[in-house]
Amino acid sequence: MNTRRLGRSGLKVSELSFGSWVTYGNQVDTRAARELMAAAFDAGVNFFDNAEIYAKGDSELIMGKVLKELGWPRIRFIVSTKFYWGMRTGANDNNTLNRKYLLDAIDGSLRRLQLDFVDLVYCHRADPNTPVEETVWAMHDIIQRGKALYWGTSEWDPEEIRAAWDIADRRNLHKPVMEQPQYNLLHRKRVEQEYARLCEDIGLGLTTWSPLASGLLSGKYRKGVPPGSRGALESYAFLREGLTDPAKNAIVGKLESVAKDLGCTLAQLSLAWCLRNPHVSTVITGATRVEQIAENMKALEIVPTLTDEMLARIDRIVGSAAG
Ligand SMILES: NC(=O)c1ccc[n+]([C@@H]2O[C@H](COP(=O)([O-])OP(=O)(O)OC[C@H]3O[C@@H](n4cnc5c(N)ncnc54)[C@H](OP(=O)(O)O)[C@@H]3O)[C@@H](O)[C@H]2O)c1
Numbered sequence: 001m002n003t004r005r006l007g008r009s010g011l012k013v014s015e016l017s018f019g020s021w022v023t024y025g026n027q028v029d030t031r032a033a034r035e036l037m038a039a040a041f042d043a044g045v046n047f048f049d050n051a052e053i054y055a056k057g058d059s060e061l062i063m064g065k066v067l068k069e070l071g072w073p074r075i076r077f078i079v080s081t082k083f084y085w086g087m088r089t090g091a092n093d094n095n096t097l098n099r100k101y102l103l104d105a106i107d108g109s110l111r112r113l114q115l116d117f118v119d120l121v122y123c124h125r126a127d128p129n130t131p132v133e134e135t136v137w138a139m140h141d142i143i144q145r146g147k148a149l150y151w152g153t154s155e156w157d158p159e160e161i162r163a164a165w166d167i168a169d170r171r172n173l174h175k176p177v178m179e180q181p182q183y184n185l186l187h188r189k190r191v192e193q194e195y196a197r198l199c200e201d202i203g204l205g206l207t208t209w210s211p212l213a214s215g216l217l218s219g220k221y222r223k224g225v226p227p228g229s230r231g232a233l234e235s236y237a238f239l240r241e242g243l244t245d246p247a248k249n250a251i252v253g254k255l256e257s258v259a260k261d262l263g264c265t266l267a268q269l270s271l272a273w274c275l276r277n278p279h280v281s282t283v284i285t286g287a288t289r290v291e292q293i294a295e296n297m298k299a300l301e302i303v304p305t306l307t308d309e310m311l312a313r314i315d316r317i318v319g320s321a322a323g
Contacts, residue, residue, distance in 0.1 A: 001044025001300065006281045007205025009150060009177045011119070013078060013282040015275055016297060017047035019209065020286075022230055024062045025055025027288045034066045039290045041072065043297040049180075049207070049284045051082035051124060052109050060112035068114055080207075081109040082154055082180075084124035097127035102138040106147045120207075121148040122180055126156045132163050140173040152178035152207075158198050165202050176204070178281065183208035185217055185255070185270055185314070186248060187323045196279065205281035208274055212286075213248075214239050217270035219256065222249045230288075247321065254317045258310065264302045267292075271299035273314065276306045 003012035018040040024033055037048065050063050060081065067079070083105045086094030093101050109118065121142060123135060139151040153161055153176055161179060168175040179198075183191045183206070191206060198204050212218050215230050221243045225231040231243040242248065252266065259269040274283045287293045306314075 001297075003046070004281045005205070006120075006150065006207070007177050007199070008203025009205065011078070011150060011177075012046075013205075013207070014044055014046045015282060015300060016043075016045060016271065017049060017078075017207070017282045017284045018045050018287070018293075019049035019284040020059045020063060021049075021051070021054050021209075022214075022233070022236060023286055023288050024050075025058035026233065026235065027230075028062075030062050030065050032288075033062050034069060035290055036287055036293060037063075037066050038070060039293045040287075040297075041070075041077070043293065045297075046076065047078040047080070047119075047207075047282055047284075049080050049209075050113070051080075051122075052087060052105055053082070053085045053124065056087050057108070057112055060109055064112050064114040078119040079113060079115060080120035080122060081106075081113070081118050082122040082124035083109075084127065095127070096130060097123050097135040097138070098130045099134055099138040099141075102135070102142065106142050110147060117147050117149065119149045120178065121151050122154045122178075123151075123156070124154050126153070126160045132160065133167050136164050136167045136171075136173055136176075139176075140168065143174045150174075150177045152176045152180065152205075154180035155182070158194050161198060161204065162202070175202070178205040178207055180207045180209060180284075182210050183274055183277075183280065183283075184211050184213045185273055185318055185322065186213050186251070189323060191277065191279065199279040204279075206277075206279050207282050207284055208280050209284050210286075211271050211274045211283045212267055214243060216243050216245075216248060217252060217255075218265070218267040219252050222253060251318060251321055255314065258314060258317070262302055262305050262310070264298070265295060267295055268299040268302050271296055272302035272306055273311075275299070275303050276311070
């Protein structure tokens, strides 16, 4: 497993990382999470992504227990969390990036994760009701207090990220070093068009999510929703329409021939395709089974086979269907 620098920071993240959204607490218990994280770590993964909101804190609790059990040296792994939605309903503890919430939220996450600090902390969405300056100061203070090492954003508009970066630059505060956007074969414009300039200008690193579009790009939804899959979860029924969309599945069907020619699976092709973008620091994968991890990690071998010619062929198949 190669590592890449997280943007212009010195932190080195494995090209493929492993996150816990949907899975931990809903499909995967502590025992299964331990197997998955051990398999990922053995394959060279050093970054494990999490968020306060995932399974309403249970995902952090599970990851905390697993880290304790596995006992890896702290220098060997990177853990993140993210804040915005909150877990309670009070005026200052949900849908906000205000100082009061952020400084409280970090303590809750550290308690659940059983860690003294997280490596990365993200503002999970932008908050139109809190001045960016207040959020920048709060993130700076979280880092100053030793509770996180780097901070960044997730799904912020490029103008919002630039504004936060400028404030931090002017006031000599810790700057946002990474953004976490969705990026896959069917959702590429934001990363490739909106963020490209920002990555060059301020050295933003991208830690991208849903590389398989929740499993759609593995091809398994072409004949309906397989039992036990993410698409079958009642609590995530909102994903089902997209997963079973006939037009999207027709594109996936056409990508099959590319995967065949490269001697790989659709999942491996889709993951490798994300990695060929140099602005991507790490592709955050998800999995419910160890076999998926084994398959997905082999995507690294496919990256060099994605020649300009092959990429042009993929572009012709995906065409303007990609968002
Ligand atoms: N910042 C944000 O707003 C945000 C949003 C979403 C996600 N994320 C992060 O990004 C991570 C990855 O996102 P994601 O889980 O949506 O990634 P994904 O790769 O698009 O989907 C992962 C899911 O696809 C299925 N899968 C994985 N490998 C497979 C394979 N080889 N063959 C068939 N099915 C396979 C599994 O679900 P089943 O086995 O259940 O079908 C797995 O849980 C999350 O865990 C989270 O850390 C961040």
